[in-house]
Amino acid sequence: xxxxxxxxxxxxxxxGQSMTLQCAQDMNHEYMSWYRQxxxxxxxxxxxxxxxxxTDQGEVPNGYNVSRSTTxxxxxxxxxxxxxxxxxxxxxxxxxxxxNTEAFFGQGTRLTVV
Amino acid sequence: xxxxxxxxxALSIQEGENATMNCSYKTSINNLQWYRQNSGRGLVHLILxxxxxxxxxxxxxxxxxxxxxxxxxxLITASRAADTASYFCATDESGSxxxxxxxxxxxxxxxx
Numbered sequence: 392x393x394x395x396x397x398x399x400x401x402x403x404x405x406x407g408q409s410m411t412l413q414c415a416q417d418m419n420h421e422y423m424s425w426y427r428q429x430x431x432x433x434x435x436x437x438x439x440x441x442x443x444x445x446t447d448q449g450e451v452p453n454g455y456n457v458s459r460s461t462t463x464x465x466x467x468x469x470x471x472x473x474x475x476x477x478x479x480x481x482x483x484x485x486x487x488x489x490x491n492t493e494a495f496f497g498q499g500t501r502l503t504v505v
Numbered sequence: 506x507x508x509x510x511x512x513x514x515a516l517s518i519q520e521g522e523n524a525t526m527n528c529s530y531k532t533s534i535n536n537l538q539w540y541r542q543n544s545g546r547g548l549v550h551l552i553l554x555x556x557x558x559x560x561x562x563x564x565x566x567x568x569x570x571x572x573x574x575x576x577x578x579x580l581i582t583a584s585r586a587a588d589t590a591s592y593f594c595a596t597d598e599s600g601s602x603x604x605x606x607x608x609x610x611x612x613x614x615x616x617x
Contacts (some may be wrong), residue, residue: 424604433609441603491536494605496547
């Protein structure tokens with residue numbers, strides 16, 4: 392079982408470059424989310440989606456775009472990378488069916504912006 | 506915004522001892538969940554407690570929930586070195602259960 396797969400695992404970008412962090416899940420989950428994790432800050436929600444074609448902003452959305460064209464995929468795009476976006480990014484998914492469900496996480500993407 | 510706030514931020518104990526960490530939150534919730542993160546890895550779900558439950562057990566884990574105080578605690582009994590990790594509480598807010606809100610975590614170190 393693949394679960395939630397994130398690629399790449401590591402990435403170094405130069406300031407101003409753009410890139411897409413990939414996230415795919417094979418559990419047919421409706422809900423998907425992106426978080427960033429910084430030292431001492433815990434996980435902060437960037438964007439989330441409740442189904443294909445539906446996305447919404449979380450706590451720290453600036454500088455990031457998302458789309459959800461399929462149930463399986465939820466890519467996160469950095470439009471113009473800044474050093475403040477250096478972080479570890481986690482994608483998560485959970486089913487919306489029945490409520491009170493747990494989230495499944497990918498292994499993370501460690502991004503450094505220089 | 507971030508919902509949960511764990512306490513303490515860091516905890517160091519010896520193998521065999523119990524570890525207790527606390528979580529406080531701000532709004533009404535459907536449930537509260539605890540996750541574990543080993544260094545450099547993704548988060549793994551440990552246990553979920555619903556808003557109408559007061560206590561729940563899973564193996565060596567015991568979770569309590571006090572909705573009147575908006576607080577929860579996670580107890581790990583008979584800790585092992587392998588329990589060394591960061592532990593996060595996450596709330597599933599009433600009316601918006603799409604994404605979980607995480608606290609800043611408790612870093613647990615269990616020494617042999």
